[in-house]
Amino acid sequence: MFQIDSMSRTPIYEQLIDQLEKMIASGALSEGDQIPSVRATSTELGINPVTILKSYTELDGRGLIRAVPGRGYFVCEGAKEILTENKMKDLGELSRIIGGMASLGVPREAIEEILDEAYRDPMQGKESDDK
Amino acid sequence: MFQIDSMSRTPIYEQLIDQLEKMIASGALSEGDQIPSVRATSTELGINPVTILKSYTELDGRGLIRAVPGRGYFVCEGAKEILTENKMKDLGELSRIIGGMASLGVPREAIEEILDEAYRDPMQGKESDDK
Amino acid sequence: MFQIDSMSRTPIYEQLIDQLEKMIASGALSEGDQIPSVRATSTELGINPVTILKSYTELDGRGLIRAVPGRGYFVCEGAKEILTENKMKDLGELSRIIGGMASLGVPREAIEEILDEAYRDPMQGKESDDK
Amino acid sequence: MFQIDSMSRTPIYEQLIDQLEKMIASGALSEGDQIPSVRATSTELGINPVTILKSYTELDGRGLIRAVPGRGYFVCEGAKEILTENKMKDLGELSRIIGGMASLGVPREAIEEILDEAYRDPMQGKESDDK
DNA sequence: GTGGTCTAGACCACC
């Protein structure tokens, strides 16, 4: 269900969050759906349950999933909306990055090209973390 | 000369690197110029000399500035070229970020807007770090 | 695992770098292998962790090893290639040294002898630093 | 008379030593010749007299030149012989460098080539210090 | 005055 790269520099708990968010955004996980239990994911990925739990509680805090004691975690109503809303806030970060590149001499065309690519594919799952 | 935000999550030494890179890119520091001494910057900012040195040695490693022991640090010849060249390599990272946003429902227009802004101002000095 | 000479004029962190490079080149450390943790090496050698870290981050910057926060440092894929590639660039320095000796009257035979020795032994571990 | 590169990483006093040694080795300075006074060299190069003096006293210590109080510095008798003799001792350092390169995968041919070059030219004065 | 190395000790995030 999940694919994590233990050699990546992005923390495992963050990789899980990213993947769950994308699943919700793409509809692979619909509102009301149950997500894999902490224990199940833990054994499947061979990862410390604490790490899994950290991802889930973080998403819980963002209002995307909800813990139902004794039953598991479920995707919240309106999760998709919250998702895009949250991501809009990250535009500030993107603004700094792009601003930095602009002032450092990266041509606008190069970024425009990336935009084209990103909005052409309906879903791209590249996760090759380097640097 | 430098402005650092000690509350930011990006390390101080990295903030210094970013600012020096921008100064070189913008021409505020020309090739051959001497940059403020480690100690001077240290006392001016109230930051440990080792931290300053870390920034400088990193930039030295990238071939942007050059240490002349006993004299100081100087901007290398060809620093500007190296700078844009390096930054072009970071486009991969940007690609992943934008790709992620695209698949999460962020409208293309929002990013286009950022692009416009970044490439309108000749130099923008916003430094509001969140993340 | 490491042997450092604290009386040497070459800095400790550089001695560590040299030894790690040789280990990678000789295959004592294969690609993907984990290298001793910063703290482990620190206590084993009785050297400050920061000094060890400096060696590791430098090698990280060269693309030879890779830090995975929370897990440790690992030898990169393709490290051996990068290694010989980098060393080829140092031939310029060697050229100056030998050139200097030649013009100062050192007989060619003396250097040829060194060459023979260096390329006879598969691995030589002499570390007598004088400068 | 001297050419020093103030941007070089090799200390100025060492550059002076190198050049004086080469002059003696090549015969540009014969035994008994007087070498430029500290003051003269200082003003000519625009360099602190202390630095010049450091070079001279170092060479004095090596038995290559000799201070005659009130008159100046003179090239010693037998300086050339001492010179090559001293340089032979530096072969140990060269041995380590070449040994290191050998174990790091630099092909013997590359070094052989440098040797050919160094012993073809009767005198080569390249001094482009980098890295 | 300049750069540069090292130590000791604190504190953080991640697993």
Next chain:
DNA sequence: GTGGTCTAGACCACG
């Protein structure tokens, strides 16, 4: 347990 940042202070070589 892992890596990583920062401080304070000492000490060295070079000009």
